[in-house]
Amino acid sequence: MEDIKVKVNIDDKLYLNTYNVDSVSHLDIKDQSICENCNEKTCTFICPAYVYEFKDGHITVGYEGCLECGACRIACSYDNIDWNFPRGGFGIQFRLA
Ligand code: SF4
Numbered sequence: 174m175e176d177i178k179v180k181v182n183i184d185d186k187l188y189l190n191t192y193n194v195d196s197v198s199h200l201d202i203k204d205q206s207i208c209e210n211c212n213e214k215t216c217t218f219i220c221p222a223y224v225y226e227f228k229d230g231h232i233t234v235g236y237e238g239c240l241e242c243g244a245c246r247i248a249c250s251y252d253n254i255d256w257n258f259p260r261g262g263f264g265i266q267f268r269l270a
């Protein structure tokens with residue numbers, strides 16, 4: 174029997190998704206001074222969409238690319254992310270091809 178293995182590239186899969194981006198962020202940092210002193214900065218590597226970046230002493234939030242998976246909310250040891258779903262009609266639309 175033929176052994177068929179297909180490599181799946183996550184970036185190719187993510188590329189299929191579309192977004193209806195809101196003008197208002199559904200993600201926010203509660204207190205940037207906590208981020209400054211956070212040694213782990215887990216949000217910068219746990220997010221599959223690279224939403225968080227530590228730059229010039231503070232965390233930036235590129236909410237436009239959020240996949241709404243909730244990982245950052247759980248991973249931040251300081252509960253320092255104000256996490257909400259996007260408003261109705263906004264956010265990601267998954268394409269499962
Ligand atoms: S993990 Fe939490 S406290 Fe640390 S940098 Fe990210 S949001 Fe800030």
Ligand code: SF4
Pocket residue numbers: 200219220221222223224238239240241242243244245246
């Ligand atoms: S919900 Fe998921 S995709 Fe969105 S910012 Fe958090 S970790 Fe990244």
